[in-house]
Amino acid sequence: MTHLRTRAVHAGQQPDPTTGAIATPITQTTAFGYGTLERGAALFAGEVPGYRYSRFANPTVAALEAKLADLEGAQTAVAFASGTAATASLVLGLLRPGDELVFLGPLYGGTEGLLRNLGERWGIRVVDATATGLEASLTPATRMVWVETLTNPTLRLHDLADVAAMARARGITTVADNTFCTPCLVRPLECGIDLVMHSMTKYLGGHGDATGGIVAGADALVAPVRKTGLGQVGGNLAPQEAFLFLRGIKTLPLRMAAHCEGALAVARFLQQHPAVRVVHYPGLESHPQHALAQRQMQGGFGGMVAFELQRCERSAVAAVLNRLALFTQAVSLGDTDSLACHPASTTHSFVSQQARDAAGVTEGLVRLSVGIEHPDDLVADLAQALDGWAP
Numbered sequence: 001m002t003h004l005r006t007r008a009v010h011a012g013q014q015p016d017p018t019t020g021a022i023a024t025p026i027t028q029t030t031a032f033g034y035g036t037l038e039r040g041a042a043l044f045a046g047e048v049p050g051y052r053y054s055r056f057a058n059p060t061v062a063a064l065e066a067k068l069a070d071l072e073g074a075q076t077a078v079a080f081a082s083g084t085a086a087t088a089s090l091v092l093g094l095l096r097p098g099d100e101l102v103f104l105g106p107l108y109g110g111t112e113g114l115l116r117n118l119g120e121r122w123g124i125r126v127v128d129a130t131a132t133g134l135e136a137s138l139t140p141a142t143r144m145v146w147v148e149t150l151t152n153p154t155l156r157l158h159d160l161a162d163v164a165a166m167a168r169a170r171g172i173t174t175v176a177d178n179t180f181c182t183p184c185l186v187r188p189l190e191c192g193i194d195l196v197m198h199s200m201t202k203y204l205g206g207h208g209d210a211t212g213g214i215v216a217g218a219d220a221l222v223a224p225v226r227k228t229g230l231g232q233v234g235g236n237l238a239p240q241e242a243f244l245f246l247r248g249i250k251t252l253p254l255r256m257a258a259h260c261e262g263a264l265a266v267a268r269f270l271q272q273h274p275a276v277r278v279v280h281y282p283g284l285e286s287h288p289q290h291a292l293a294q295r296q297m298q299g300g301f302g303g304m305v306a307f308e309l310q311r312c313e314r315s316a317v318a319a320v321l322n323r324l325a326l327f328t329q330a331v332s333l334g335d336t337d338s339l340a341c342h343p344a345s346t347t348h349s350f351v352s353q354q355a356r357d358a359a360g361v362t363e364g365l366v367r368l369s370v371g372i373e374h375p376d377d378l379v380a381d382l383a384q385a386l387d388g389w390a391p
Contacts, residue, residue: 034052056231058239059239068204081212099142103146181302203259
């Protein structure tokens, strides 16, 4: 199986050997019988394969992990109860007090808030290299570099191959949050990145009905993340949620094509509207990193669009957002339904005003998650909202 569409359907899954069920069954159990004391001891020692307790591993969750590892081109993957749990497990599992984590932003506000507020309590120094550049920010204490494949919410890019090469030359582990792009558009491990993570809640699930996170990469790096995140913190994914993600990922390539088509149409419309000052979308020729996006992204430029109004005021944003009919005002993203939010008061309210200003998260910025509705209808909805508001 070489095509992503085929692998999204079949990887990690086969008909159930007991019943022939094509959908992977939900293994709803806490514990697994292991037969004898000797086999139980061997299971807990990691000497034989098998299941012992669903916090550590579960067959439904294992099928999901195998599917994502395949799609990202990784040796293995480990699933968590949320993207935030995946982030915390990565940091706790791979870093120690006195280590340094360097990130290239802007980042999702929840990620930056976790790194700054909790990471520093754990004795980990967190450094924002966005303004100074990565090379100038690395020190002998740097142990991890964190990037997003498309930054949230201003949709900037980082050259993943350059980031990976610079870090690898110094023995530094690299992590890419691929939530916005999914393996349909970007596969960070192929660019040399060590670990890739997702908030599966978004595009991978795709239907707004399941919460989860995942980390994929080499066995040697994923093993301590699994041990810490599942065995010690207990951030495991429930089997019911894993079932929903397995279902959602089967249509991921088809949905991403629709998201990309709609987002490009929306971005082009917004670009010519007099009430809009600037549009952030890597598929537009006006995007400052359009050439990098063409080189690094495959099959489309994503379903996220951000734009800034001519009047950079919260009241102006409210006047536009409150008129929308097809775009639901909500956080999250990647759903079949189109969503809209004001990042400064929602997703990025976790970080300081200074950090928002540095990241370009202004009071006039709107973030759209373009769903799979027909692009003409989404453009019409935005047109009536913008036309009904006088800038």
